[in-house]
Amino acid sequence: MTRTQVAVIGSGPAGLLLSFLLHWAGIDCVVLKARDREYG
Numbered sequence: 001m002t003r004t005q006v007a008v009i010g011s012g013p014a015g016l017l018l019s020f021l022l023h024w025a026g027i028d029c030v031v032l033k034a035r036d037r038e039y040g
Helices: 013-024
Strands: 005-009 028-032
Touching: 005 013, 013 028
Parallel strands: 005 028
Antiparallel strands: none
């Protein structure tokens, strides 16, 4: 069985929710963002 890895682009509400759901499903993910703060 192979592990799926996902890169989430953006840390707005949709990106944070997606990363939470991926983590909950056992899928490795990383959130990439342009700034040092959430929601933007």
